[in-house]
Amino acid sequence: MTVLSLSGFGVTLRGRPILRDIAFDIGGGELVGLIGPNGAGKTTLMRAALGLIGSVGHSSLAALAPAQRGRAVAWLPQAREIAWPVDVQTVVSLGRMPHMSTGQRMTGADRDAVDSALEQMGLTELRQRTATRLSGGEQARVLIARTLAQETPLLMADEPIAGLDPAHQISTMETFAELARKGRSVFVSLHDLGLAVRHCTRLIVIDRGGVVADGPPRALLSPDLIRKTFGITAWFQDTPEGLVFQPLEVAT
Numbered sequence: 001m002t003v004l005s006l007s008g009f010g011v012t013l014r015g016r017p018i019l020r021d022i023a024f025d026i027g028g029g030e031l032v033g034l035i036g037p038n039g040a041g042k043t044t045l046m047r048a049a050l051g052l053i054g055s056v057g058h059s060s061l062a063a064l065a066p067a068q069r070g071r072a073v074a075w076l077p078q079a080r081e082i083a084w085p086v087d088v089q090t091v092v093s094l095g096r097m098p099h100m101s102t103g104q105r106m107t108g109a110d111r112d113a114v115d116s117a118l119e120q121m122g123l124t125e126l127r128q129r130t131a132t133r134l135s136g137g138e139q140a141r142v143l144i145a146r147t148l149a150q151e152t153p154l155l156m157a158d159e160p161i162a163g164l165d166p167a168h169q170i171s172t173m174e175t176f177a178e179l180a181r182k183g184r185s186v187f188v189s190l191h192d193l194g195l196a197v198r199h200c201t202r203l204i205v206i207d208r209g210g211v212v213a214d215g216p217p218r219a220l221l222s223p224d225l226i227r228k229t230f231g232i233t234a235w236f237q238d239t240p241e242g243l244v245f246q247p248l249e250v251a252t
């Protein structure tokens with residue numbers, strides 16, 4: 001099952017071409033990391049694919065009516081501020097809205113989805129705390145939990161692990177990997193190449209508005225690609241613990 005299909009896709013902002021000739025499909029069971037340097041176009045790609053900003057070409061998600069889109073994709077934007085002083089479980093419950101009709105109360109299935117999302121993000125003990133009084137990293141986990149509660153075929157998140165401590169970065173990537181193993185799909189932009197390489201089933205590398213590489217991390221990583229795209233040298237090796245990637249120096 002294809003959960004996102006882009007073809008001939010491009011974005012121009014204020015007369016400047018930002019993305020061009022983007023074409024790829026994301027299928028069921030994939031954990032796809034979108035990587036690339038600052039300004040490459042990662043956020044623009046995700047927002048345009050969702051239909052939040054204008055584009056040319058085809059995006060299967062942008063083509064959906066808003067109500068359908070809310071059941072097709074859960075979106076975690078880069079901005080993480082929670083504006084409402086309500087408890088954590090109420091924020092996470094908002095993820096169920098696309099599944100409810102106006103005025104409808106939460107069903108047992110909705111409550112189960114919320115409980116499961118809270119548990120997956122280690123928030124069960126914080127569920128009655130006021131969300132705005134949590135730390136930045138805790139608030140980020142609440143918003144990830146809200147997207148999990150939405151139980152959509154695709155979860156799309158812009159730098160979801162930025163600002164999380166190492167344990168929560170790893171457990172969040174493991175949660176995404178587990179979703180993918182169960183057949184759902186996750187599309188995340190990441191700056192931590194070590195975690196991207198370790199957990200993603202596939203990486204899409206963008207640079208200056210175009211896709212420069214797309215494939216499984218093992219097949220795709222090369223010193224040349226890392227140097228050309230990110231301007232760094234790195235050490236990477238297949239180990240009994242999996243693929244390990246360590247950035248080393250800024251390339252000269």
Ligand SMILES: Nc1ncnc2c1ncn2[C@@H]1O[C@H](COP(=O)(O)OP(=O)(O)OP(=O)(O)O)[C@@H](O)[C@H]1O
Nearest residue numbers: 013014016018036037038039040041042043044045
């Ligand atoms: N509203 C806008 N108007 C004009 N240019 C924009 C606008 N938003 C983004 N851009 C430009 O589009 C390019 C891509 O930005 P984008 O935020 O998509 O990059 P990114 O890969 O997500 O970067 P980062 O890793 O820094 O978050 C940048 O050159 C940016 O300056």
